[in-house]
């Protein structure tokens with residue numbers, strides 16, 4: 384298979400917060416990779432804009448260091464760094480004042496695509512949007528990219544949406560959820576809608592249940608105080624897990640087009656039933672050999688914020704009636720592993736008698752650390768000894784199946800940034816989707832607050848609190864192992 388890199392049109396991309404952690408860790412190394420692959424044209428420019436005192440030379444040094452630190456091994460082999468650095472400029476700017484805006488206006492070219500990445504706290508989104516227009520920098524073709532957290536509840540999400548909508552049309556707003564930029568997540572759509580095989584089985588008649596797990600082995604570490612204001616429900620479930628659930632559960636859109644896809648995702652979120660308190664588990668990690676307890680890292684010995692959530696979601700429509708979606712996510716668990724598992728029903732009748740523990744077919748979409756897809760099937764165990772059955776995975780681990788191509792596959796951020804330049808919003812969240820997700824999440828969080836709910840402690844390095852195991856045991860099911 385030959386990989387095809389189609390260059391995008393020339394652009395000016397302004398990264399507000401261009402000196403920050405996200406820009407250094409993800410955005411700039413990602414852009415360099417696209418440059419090395421030939422996708423970013425030579426005339427394109429990246430303009431860092433932040434409060435730090437830098438000139439363009441100082442900024443280029445910062446970016447070179449960031450690429451060396453976070454770029455990974457493929458980037459170390461790319462000889463194009465000096466040429467890439469020449470594409471970089473820097474402007475010292477104040478999102479809340481006048482400093483830097485006239486310089487930015489003079490620098491932006493009006494005959495190329497312009498995109499503005501808001502890699503700053505959400506408290507600055509409205510200020511940036513407003514100044515981009517009042518300084519007549521943005522045009523009706525410009526795109527703005529905003530990062531999570533997109534609100535901390537329905538009210539704040541609506542306020543944020545309104546502050547952006549006052550300045551930009553929804554077709555110009557790109558709300559990033561980097562999970563949607565992952566190769567396997569897109570492959571999930573290719574598998575569902577590009578094969579005849581799965582879609583006829585994709586319903587309550589054949590699917591027993593679905594598990595969506597996003598497990599991290601690290602704790603909150605130095606981000607403890609910041610994380611403590613949100614917790615796993617806001618930080619992971621409302622956005623990343625919800626997006627994965629939508630892609631699994633949505634009806635086939637009539638075409639692969641931004642609004643057709645997002646309309647179907649929205650219908651799923653709106654069809655979610657409220658979650659009952661007994662179908663919800665929240666946890667907090669205790670101290671262990673790997674590090675201090677959550678409370679210590681959060682700097683608050685009494686905090687009730689959760690570092691773990693497990694829940695049973697139900698979708699009230701014909702396709703999914705009676706099929707639970709079990710969601711779980713947590714920090715300081717036994718491994719870093721994220722996957723979606725579609726567990727099919729047992730056979731209605733076994734012709735193999737006592738030998739016939741056929742198991743269940745499971746389609747597992749592995750998101751990290753190794754992206755790939757497996758399909759567990761039953762076969763006859765090879766060799767003599769009668770009809771013995773074995774369950775084996777048909778394995779499409781991308782690194783093995785696609786070789787160098789998988790190695791060179793763009794990271795989620797760079798893929799999404801190129802989509803912004805192309806003007807393709809399919810993999811970005813629409814404002815109404817974000818609000819609907821908060822409308823479902825808010826009562827869960829409010830319920831915890833009202834009941835003064837105390838999270839269950841779980842051992843660092845374990846699979847989470849025992850109550851989460853019980854959540855599935857009660858339904859005569861069990862979680863899949865968290866394995867890297």
Ligand code: NAD
Pocket residue numbers: 399400401402403404405406408432433434435476477478479501502503504505507530531532
């Ligand atoms: P950071 O604190 O490291 O960087 C903030 C940047 O904003 C700096 O460049 C700073 O100079 C700039 N800035 C702050 N106030 C400004 C002002 N008044 N005018 C102009 N520039 C100003 O933050 P970060 O970790 O890079 O995160 C940026 C955004 O991305 C946040 O909304 C965060 O929640 C989100 N995010 C970050 C990560 C991550 O991995 N760091 C992941 C997902 C989402």
